[in-house]
Amino acid sequence: MKICREQIIETALSLLDRDGLEGVTLRKVAADLHVHTGALYWHVRNKQDLIDEMANTLLSEQFSQHEEPASGQDWEDWLREVCQRLRQAMLAHREGARVVAGAGFARAIMLKRLVEAIIHNLLVAGFPSRLAFITCSTILSYVYGFVIEEQAAPGDDEANRCEGSGGSILSTAWNEHQANNYTADMDFLAGLELILEGVKQHR
Amino acid sequence: MKICREQIIETALSLLDRDGLEGVTLRKVAADLHVHTGALYWHVRNKQDLIDEMANTLLSEQFSQHEEPASGQDWEDWLREVCQRLRQAMLAHREGARVVAGAGFARAIMLKRLVEAIIHNLLVAGFPSRLAFITCSTILSYVYGFVIEEQAAPGDDEANRCEGSGGSILSTAWNEHQANNYTADMDFLAGLELILEGVKQHR
DNA sequence: ACCTGAACACCGTTCAAGT
DNA sequence: ACCTGAACACCGTTCAAGT
Numbered sequence: 238m239k240i241c242r243e244q245i246i247e248t249a250l251s252l253l254d255r256d257g258l259e260g261v262t263l264r265k266v267a268a269d270l271h272v273h274t275g276a277l278y279w280h281v282r283n284k285q286d287l288i289d290e291m292a293n294t295l296l297s298e299q300f301s302q303h304e305e306p307a308s309g310q311d312w313e314d315w316l317r318e319v320c321q322r323l324r325q326a327m328l329a330h331r332e333g334a335r336v337v338a339g340a341g342f343a344r345a346i347m348l349k350r351l352v353e354a355i356i357h358n359l360l361v362a363g364f365p366s367r368l369a370f371i372t373c374s375t376i377l378s379y380v381y382g383f384v385i386e387e388q389a390a391p392g393d394d395e396a397n398r399c400e401g402s403g404g405s406i407l408s409t410a411w412n413e414h415q416a417n418n419y420t421a422d423m424d425f426l427a428g429l430e431l432i433l434e435g436v437k438q439h440r
Numbered sequence: 441m442k443i444c445r446e447q448i449i450e451t452a453l454s455l456l457d458r459d460g461l462e463g464v465t466l467r468k469v470a471a472d473l474h475v476h477t478g479a480l481y482w483h484v485r486n487k488q489d490l491i492d493e494m495a496n497t498l499l500s501e502q503f504s505q506h507e508e509p510a511s512g513q514d515w516e517d518w519l520r521e522v523c524q525r526l527r528q529a530m531l532a533h534r535e536g537a538r539v540v541a542g543a544g545f546a547r548a549i550m551l552k553r554l555v556e557a558i559i560h561n562l563l564v565a566g567f568p569s570r571l572a573f574i575t576c577s578t579i580l581s582y583v584y585g586f587v588i589e590e591q592a593a594p595g596d597d598e599a600n601r602c603e604g605s606g607g608s609i610l611s612t613a614w615n616e617h618q619a620n621n622y623t624a625d626m627d628f629l630a631g632l633e634l635i636l637e638g639v640k641q642h643r
Numbered sequence: 644a645c646c647t648g649a650a651c652a653c654c655g656t657t658c659a660a661g662t
Numbered sequence: 663a664c665c666t667g668a669a670c671a672c673c674g675t676t677c678a679a680g681t
Contacts, residue, residue, distance in 0.1 A: 238646070263674065275676075276646050284674065338541070341592035356613050367630075370617055375582065375631035382585025383577075389544035410559050414573055427570075428578035435638030441665070466655065478657075479665050487655065 238272055242280045245270070246290045250330060253291065258332040258339070263287070285344075292340035295333055296347035299326035304354040312362035313433055316372075319355065320380050320429055327384045334384040352377070364440075372436050379432060387421055441475055445483045448473070449493045453533060456494065461535045461542070466490070488547075495543035498536055499550035502529035507557040515565035516636055519575075522558065523583050523632055530587045537587040555580070567643070575639050582635060590624055 248269045252261050263284055267274040281287050299322045306315035327333035342348055352373060359369035451472045455464045466487055470477040484490050502525045509518035530536035545551055555576055562572035 273647055279645055338588055338592070342589055343593070353608060366613060366616055370613055371627060371630045371634065374627055375634050378585035378589060378631065379578065379582045380585070381589065382581035382583070385541055385588070386545055386581060386584065389541070389546070405556060410569060410573055413569055424574060424577055427574045428581065431574065431578050431638040431642060432635055433638070434641045435634040435636070438637045438641055439634060476666055482664055
């Protein structure tokens with residue numbers, strides 16, 4: 238019964254999609270690998286370490302080691318595309334955003350690389366360093382917050398109850414939102430445009 | 441040994457500040473109240489229910505039931521102030537943002553009320569309904585994401601190690617950031633201005 | 644080097660039974 | 663109505679001992 242680090246992470250991600258983050262258990266991961274629980278500790282320092290690697294693997298499915306704008310692509314198109322891929326990476330797994338949040342900026346190496354790439358490319362595009370920093374920070378916070386909220390959505394039942402009860406601003410606004418066939422993708426992109434517009438204005 | 445719902449929530453928030461979210465345990469809450477664990481289940485449906493109420497209480501410390509702009513205050517000043525108070529509410533308790541994230545938009549009633557107030561006041565200010573919706577969504581995602589990252593910061597050790605290792609763009613940019621005495625408050629506000637600028641442009 | 648077996652100190656949740 | 667007492671089915675982590 239030989240086991241390696243990658244198998245553990247892969248199994249954990251399968252478990253994540255099946256049972257959610259709460260259901261990712263070292264004992265269940267071990268069982269899926271036909272191994273006793275203690276065996277995992279040879280390849281993984283602890284559960285936090287596993288979650289960090291889950292976050293990195295999850296992000297690696299959308300990002301390579303070194304992200305660069307395609308030739309002829311300006312900073313705006315590139316940044317927009319990176320944000321959409323970041324969202325896709327987190328959406329690809331159940332509670333993916335919470336996994337990344339659980340790892341955190343510091344421990345998710347892929348995220349740090351992404352930050353580096355963004356700031357680098359904004360500097361190359363001629364941004365003053367302060368603006369490059371703030372743009373990167375703002376846009377990442379936005380994507381992050383948006384997807385966390387998006388994936389926490391299973392409170393629909395209660396939201397629907399609120400819609401049913403007549404007259405609140407939220408309900409009418411939300412009904413209108415539904416009626417116009419706005420999707421989460423459109424909302425995400427619209428918010429992104431808002432921020433990008435602000436960035437361009439501050440140059 | 442009479443116990444009420446509010447005592448449980450208050451005790452849980454104390455535990456949160458002392459031991460972190462991981463350390464908030466029904467068994468420890470019960471112990472602090474000199475009660476057996478099972479007793480809590482008379483006042484609280486389950487742990488999730490408790491976390492929801494923690495989020496609401498946490499937000500109630502900064503927000504009243506109905507938020508209105510002060511007379512003569514335009515939408516921009518009001519919205520900026522609301523965002524700063526939302527951040528303060530989450531910063532006031534250890535891992536406060538994670539608690540709110542754990543509750544989620546749907547179950548944190550105070551958050552829903554806030555959404556309602558923001559959309560309402562933007563509509564009153566003459567926003568088209570789509571822009572009001574997107575502005576609210578974008579700004580809340582930003583605040584949310586920013587504070588979650590801000591509070592997950594204890595990865596400084598590893599960040600510092602990265603700074604030490606010379607030459608990466610992140611390290612030089614971050615050193616410059618430190619050298620100019622930029623604080624998290626300033627970064628937060630700068631990002632907020634970026635978004636507000638974009639909103640104004642889209643009118 | 645890598646896994647087993649077994650223990651330790653915890654969890655959330657339920658529910659009869661008491662008062 | 664509200665709490666006790668005790669159980670049930672779990673957790674993460676450690677570590678001697680095996681191979």
